[in-house]
Amino acid sequence: MKTLIVVVGPTAIGKTALAIEIAKRFHTEIISADSRQFFKEMSIGTAKPSAEELAAAPHHFIGSHSVNQFFSTGDFEIQALDLIEDLFLQTDVLVLVGGSGLYINAVCNGLDDMPEIDxxxxxxxxxxxxxxxxxxxxxxxxxxxxxxxxxxxxxNPQRMIRGLEVVLSTGQKLSSFLTSNKKQRPFNIIKIGLNTEREKLYAQINHRVDVMVASGLVEEVKSLQEFRHLNALKTVGYSEIFDYLDGTIDLPKAIDQIKQNTRRFAKRQLTWFKKDAETTWFEPTQTDQIIQFLDTQIS
Incomplete structure (x- = not known):
């Protein structure tokens, strides 16, 4: 039986590092399910894996698309499943990693049929x-x-507008379309979740934002001003810097807002992933225990 190992958790928790260790243990490849790391023009603000991390294990869907391309959750489901099918011809184990719950769900359970929109x-x-x-x-x-x-x-205004357009077009809530039975996949799925004390996670988020700024986040956002109308750029880490560049807030305020909005996002990620009873949770420092757990599950 082929096995897809899924690594989930909030932003800045250490999912990339764990995915690489798992990939090295099973001599396999990593599929990213981070809805912002798809875009090649967005690197610093999305905390893409470093060159060293990308060299440590083969990665897919990192910088694979342009912000000019429309790339939906449904597109990802189709392309990711095609890739998984191809890669399983060469290996018995693959790693899917990311913090975008909708994209993880699309691969593991399939998407619901969405209604026509006015x-x-x-x-x-x-x-x-x-x-x-x-x-x-x-x-x-x-x-x-x-x-x-x-x-x-x-x-994310695009995601919220999506919810509004469904209920205003159909009279039915988008949440009511997200409850169908999951589709059966032709491979085994093992879900690993990473979490830690909230204060520690928030400190890691704040530190990551400081590193982003020191690494040139403002310059990256400046280079993307012509694309700011695109939904891909209407996201945490970019919207706040655009406000700074517009002169509506100063840089320290923008940085504080990025930290605050990222912490809120992490809280929502955990709420989403915690609802999945199939996920086994670990501290990010428990790499050895996670590998042992996976060895047992797969064997």
């Missing part, structure tokens, strides 16, 4: 976001679909 409503919501900002979208989504609101990345 494109006029989508255009109206995009105009609302442009004129009134993200808080207006947040408030409306929280009222109309509170279940989806709690799951979604609330700093």
């Amino acid at each position: 494109l006029n409503i989508r255009e109206q919501l995009n105009t609302q976001f442009a004129n009134e900002g993200i808080d207006s979208i947040r408030k409306q989504l929280a009222e109309l679909d509170p279940v989806y609101f709690e799951k979604v990345d609330q700093s």
